[in-house]
Amino acid sequence: MNENARPHIEKILANMTSLPGVYRMYGKDGELLYVGKAKNLKNRVSSYFVKTLDHPKTQALVARIYDIQTLVVRSETEALLLEQNLIKLHHPPYNIMLRDDKSYVYIFVSADKPYPRLASGRGKGKHQVGKFFGPYPSAYTARDTLVVLQKLFNVRSCENSFFANRTRPCLQYQIKRCSAPCVGFISPEDYKADVDNSIRFLQGDTKELNQELIAKMEAAAETLEFEKAVFYRDRMALLRDVQSQQAIYKLKGEADILSIAYQAGVTCVQIMHVRNGKMLGGKSYFPDMLSDDLGQMLADFIANFYFQVADEIPAELIVNLEVADRKELEAALSQHFGKKIQIKSKVRETRAEWLELAQMNVQHAIQGKLANHIELNERFHQLEQVVDRPVDRIECFDISHTMGEDTVASCVVFDSGGARKRDYRQFSIHDIQAGDDYAAMRQALTRRYKKALLPDLLLIDGGKGQLHMAMEVMQELGLDAFMVGVSKGEGRKPGLETLHFTDGSKIQLPEDHKALHLIQQVRDEAHRFAITKHRAKRDKKRGSSVLEVIPGLGPKRRRDLLTHFGGIQGVLKASERDLQLVPGLGSVMARMIYKVLHE
Missing domain, CATH: 3.30.420.340 (UvrC, RNAse H endonuclease domain)
Structure with missing residues (x-):
């Protein structure tokens, strides 16, 4: 740990929650270094600061940490999905980057006629034509869902080349996971009904499907077919499990969720952002406002934030209480951003879950701030003892x-x-x-x-x-x-x-x-x-001329530097070792360049 940051980091660790969530580690200049998830934030983050770290990359990360911020969620799954969103959004240097959507698993229903296929895989293949469902938190969950679909509706999962060359049913038909459309054992109309039911299942329309399973389970029990009844019971349990998707991915659309809270002189506003149905994280603000009315304070914060700070706004702002002068604020925001803006405080289902998440985080943030206030007041008190006078x-x-x-x-x-x-x-x-x-x-x-x-x-x-x-x-x-x-x-x-x-x-x-x-x-x-x-x-002021003030670095070497790294931004990002790799530069000049640019 950097010695300058030690007191700050130790204070953060002492007050950290044990809830599940995502943690973000920042460097000296506020740059995001790493995003991680944890079942227990306090235990996981504290583990970085033990003396037995062996991995060189982890040691290098810890040496650069100056600040840590957390975002609490309700489960490990939400933490995983939020972690991946933040990694893909910010590309932290100490995270393993997963590109081309391959960090997510989807289920695919092809557009093949008259017998579409079901499959699971990572990423949305651009050459594939059909419908994608997901993303799913893990490959296991997606494959499990696919197995359920096959058992419930017997839709094929084989490749088209395999399907086109069958002359008799394969093993999938024998174990009752396929209706063998390859050899005409099911009509296109009946098969389409099974595909439609599969799509209903994937879209979350499971109420009628669940009733059908209940009826089949009860019918099997009445005829003493207990093994079949157990099968339907297990399918019902799995159906409920895989369809209880997290709030982070249950709804398409965009919204900002704002929750305000006040305690012991501290006011906090938590903003969480949902874009394209995905929760992209959030941030806590501690506005210095002179009002006792939380509704008025929230209205003032919304106005200040979206008119002065934010450069975009979603169509929906979801808030935890009714804001003052809501209609006037909506009209002003709509006029400023050129689209209709709605502020909603009474929401249900998924939006209510988003709001609950924001309220959890605002309470967590305000407790952390209060703990910091206690520590800060004690520091001021001890400083007053040292200088023997009041200090405010x-x-x-x-x-x-x-x-x-x-x-x-x-x-x-x-x-x-x-x-x-x-x-x-x-x-x-x-x-x-x-x-x-x-x-x-x-x-x-x-x-x-x-x-x-x-x-x-x-x-x-x-x-x-x-x-x-x-x-x-x-x-x-x-x-x-x-x-x-x-x-x-x-x-x-x-x-x-x-x-x-x-x-x-x-x-x-x-x-x-x-x-x-x-x-x-x-x-x-x-x-x-x-x-x-x-x-x-x-x-x-200087732009690319930043190199011109370095003693001994003439026009040719400056040109070689810019060519080697593709421009001044590449030079600024280069390490001292990277600079030494430029032909004709040498270790002494590389050290001089790095020192001028960074120290």
């Missing part, structure tokens, strides 16, 4: 640049509720000597506090030098700020940081001290925000 708002600055180019200063803000991202600020630094971090910090602090109020604690990422520079800025501005400098320890190892105070004193907190964990959390967020904004600015 912390601001921290960080500087990011590439060899002095496009310098960016970030300011992040934390309070007792966590990160206040809407208060974050970014400063583009100008008119300083390239690479002068002191001058960059001076400019950022001056621009920030000429207008903004001082926080309770201003964290300066650096030692005595940076802290003295910040003190000079505050003196020039005529401000009395409480500041603490944070210098890294030997080898920049987390847990060895030293806190420097303006009176010249300094302390080093124990590695497990919660006040230190809070300081590390704020500082790491400042670094993340600065480097993310810097890279976006740099890449937008």
